[in-house]
Structure formats: C-alpha cells, structure tokens
Amino acid sequence: xxxxxxxxxxxxxxxxxxxxxxxxxxxxxxxxxxxxxxxxxxxxxxxxxxxxxxxxxxxxxxxxxxxxxxxxxxxxxxxxxxxxxxxxxxxxxxxxxxxxxxxxxxxxxxxxxxxxxxxxxxxxxxxxxxxxxxxxxx
Numbered sequence: 003x004x005x006x007x008x009x010x011x012x013x014x015x016x017x018x019x020x021x022x023x024x025x026x027x028x029x030x031x032x033x034x035x036x037x038x039x040x041x042x043x044x045x046x047x048x049x050x051x052x053x054x055x056x057x058x059x060x061x062x063x064x065x066x067x068x069x070x071x072x073x074x075x076x077x078x079x080x081x082x083x084x085x086x087x088x089x090x091x092x093x094x095x096x097x098x099x100x101x102x103x104x105x106x107x108x109x110x111x112x113x114x115x116x117x118x119x120x121x122x123x124x125x126x127x128x129x130x131x132x133x134x135x136x137x138x139x140x
Contacts, residue, residue, distance in 0.1 A: 046114045063081075086123065
C-alpha cells in the first residue's frame, strides 16, 4: 500500500510539473509573438520605433557603455548594430511565421521591413533617432 501511495504521489507531482511547464511555455511563446507583432505594427503601420527597442536604447545611453564580447564599447557604436540585429530577428520571424494570412501578406510585410532596414542601414544613428523623435541622453 505504501508503495502504491508513493507511486501515486510521484505521478501526480510529475503531471503537475508538466502542466506548469506547459503553461509557462505558452506564456513565453505568447509574449514573444505579441512582442514581434507589436514591433511590426510600430515599424510598418505607425512609423515608430518599437517601445521595447527605444527603452533598450535609452538604457544603453544612460549607461554610456555597452559590454560586448570584444570588450566595453561606447553605446553609440553599438546602438545601430543593436537595431539592425533586432530588425533581422523580426524579419526572420515573419519570413517563417505561420501566423500570416498568405504568401501575399508575407511578401508585403517583408518588403516593408526591408525598406525600413535599408533606410536604417543607409542612415547614421542620429538620423534614425531623429526620425522616430527618440530622445536619448548619452
């Protein structure tokens, strides 16, 4: 009888743990997807810098320097690569996403993101910040 109760408690504990992990993964996935769609909307529809990206740039500017694998660098030297990396991640997400209506929608979104990416790539950091009226102190 003791063995059965121990086994039953172990099974219940494992099932609760699996349920907790599934719930956490669902929340994490929802948060990531929501973040990508909000960033897309901000960039393409509203012509704004995504709030999270702007907050991160402000944080970088406040610190004045950024730690990288190559050492500590001025925030200004890392801000544009940061934005380009974020744009690449966003584009890759929508290139592979199953949450779009069809290939035409995907192509329109990717083209819009590519236009912004190319504009950022051809611009200096201060031009990008000015376009989005993003004020950072650094």
